[in-house]
Amino acid sequence: MLRVGLTGGIGAGKSTVSTRLAELGATIVDADKIAREVVEPGTPGLAELVEAFGPDILTSDGTLDRPALAAVAFSDDQSRATLNGIVHPRVGARTAELIAAAPPDGIIIHDIPLLIENGLAPTCHLVLVVHAEEDQRVHRLTSSRGMPESDARARIAAQATDEQRRAAADIWLDNTEDREHLLQQVTAAWHDRLVPFAHNLRARTPAPAPVTPIEPDPRWPEQAARLVARLRLACAGTGATVEHIGPTSVPGLPAPDTIDIQIAVAEQGQADELADRLAEAGFPAAGTATPDSDDAIHEVLGRHANADPGRPATVHLQLAGSPGQRLALELRDLLRADPAARDEYVELRGRGEEIALDEWLEQARARLS
Incomplete structure (x- = not known):
């Protein structure tokens, strides 16, 4: 099956793209959603976190208090390793379950916010990057999520740069205009590239290659x-x-x-x-x-x-x-x-x-x- 990485900076519009791809028939494997699922109340993952870091990482209703966990889990390398050792194997196992349940001829969309930052792009057959300008992203974060502007800009600065994303992107989705413009790009990428690629991959058929020389392409x-x-x-x-x-x-x-x-x-x-x-x-x-x-x-x-x-x-x-x-x-x-x-x-x-x-x-x- 075709493995496609989907990423983009915070506020770029990745959720809109993911939703459209699911409507077109893709199987979505959302890394953030899985990371939340494996530490929900009643899960072995949450119980192990409490055992490792204490009951103060829980809210009054028994759910995970993420800021409280971050305060202790990221205080030193050993604590960070303990957190990763609890969460990462469970995320990996759940991801494997979702992939195994997908159609063998399907298209898997790995929705990973930090795909580029974590060096995961080579594990995918293709990488889709959703792009919006920084000021647009800040506006979306402050207006729709109520995030202070200083926090929005700090989070953007902590992520990959546009240059790093362009270098990793096989398909660049421009979300600087309206929503319909973005959806048109997603639909075109699905029909013109993802579906034919998935077919060729399944049939082990190479795509046709041009033989006529053209002017040098800087890309x-x-x-x-x-x-x-x-x-x-x-x-x-x-x-x-x-x-x-x-x-x-x-x-x-x-x-x-x-x-x-x-x-x-x-x-x-x-x-x-x-x-x-x-x-x-x-x-x-x-x-x-x-x-x-x-x-x-x-x-x-x-x-x-x-x-x-x-x-x-x-x-x-x-x-x-x-x-x-x-x-x-x-x-x-x-x-x-x-x-x-x-x-x-x-x-x-x-x-x-x-x-x-x-x-x-x-x-x-x-x-x-």
């Missing part, structure tokens, strides 16, 4: 960084390295709008073992590339491609230390470092000339030195 590096982070998580514990390669890895270089990523493994068997992990991460097998006359970079052990129709990408599994693996990195690094070499490379490719890359690289490096 390619951050888009690649998100994919690399997901792939590194998928390859965790294997010793494989993951790198952004190919023309989109070189600023200013025209290229097809397809991110190329290299995974270097120690042996063929490791590439085979990674196949299921990569497919589950959203990168199903796409066959083995056939080397062209000028591109030894494509002498790969296997090839995968992104199932996300909104961000085409090709993953080349190569043997660590092989000529093709090293050539991909050397070409990228040279073209990044030497604008003249980059321009010459673009001109040769534009004329349709065949390039013996190993020889061309050696000559270009000699000129650079």
Whole structure:
């Protein structure tokens, strides 16, 4: 099933997005709601908190007094660890229950306010970020929640910046206009991207990838960084390295709008073992590339491609230390470092000339030195 992270700063409008996604058919897993559920009156979670921190963390009606708990639980590292040890496993178990109960072909929306702050973005196939300007958020918090302005601004300042959210966002939902404008964006994202991605993920079918070069897109590096982070998580514990390669890895270089990523493994068997992990991460097998006359970079052990129709990408599994693996990195690094070499490379490719890359690289490096 497709796992989608939903986040946004306090007051940005995340609840509106979550409600609309639920109406469209998504299963919502709300981290804050679960965290409250597992310490409701009568739960083992609340009983354990009282045992650990004393009865003063309860209100007169027996519910959890969160400010009182925070005062003692965040007073030192040991108390914080005790709190996390009580709450986090229960949140994890409840989350697993909700996911297990969801349709196997469904779309799970992980509603996590601090998804970016806690480094959880790579665990999701996609991240949706809801954005509103700070003054808009402050107005919403003070008018609808009765929050003092100083508190609202302090909470906003304690969260991720807009720049950090943009870097993590696969889909940016603009909530600076009216509610209908936001809902239209959510509906379009659902039909145009989430549903097709979920279908491709289930069928293990790569999304089509463009082949016609376009002008350089300044967003390619951050888009690649998100994919690399997901792939590194998928390859965790294997010793494989993951790198952004190919023309989109070189600023200013025209290229097809397809991110190329290299995974270097120690042996063929490791590439085979990674196949299921990569497919589950959203990168199903796409066959083995056939080397062209000028591109030894494509002498790969296997090839995968992104199932996300909104961000085409090709993953080349190569043997660590092989000529093709090293050539991909050397070409990228040279073209990044030497604008003249980059321009010459673009001109040769534009004329349709065949390039013996190993020889061309050696000559270009000699000129650079």
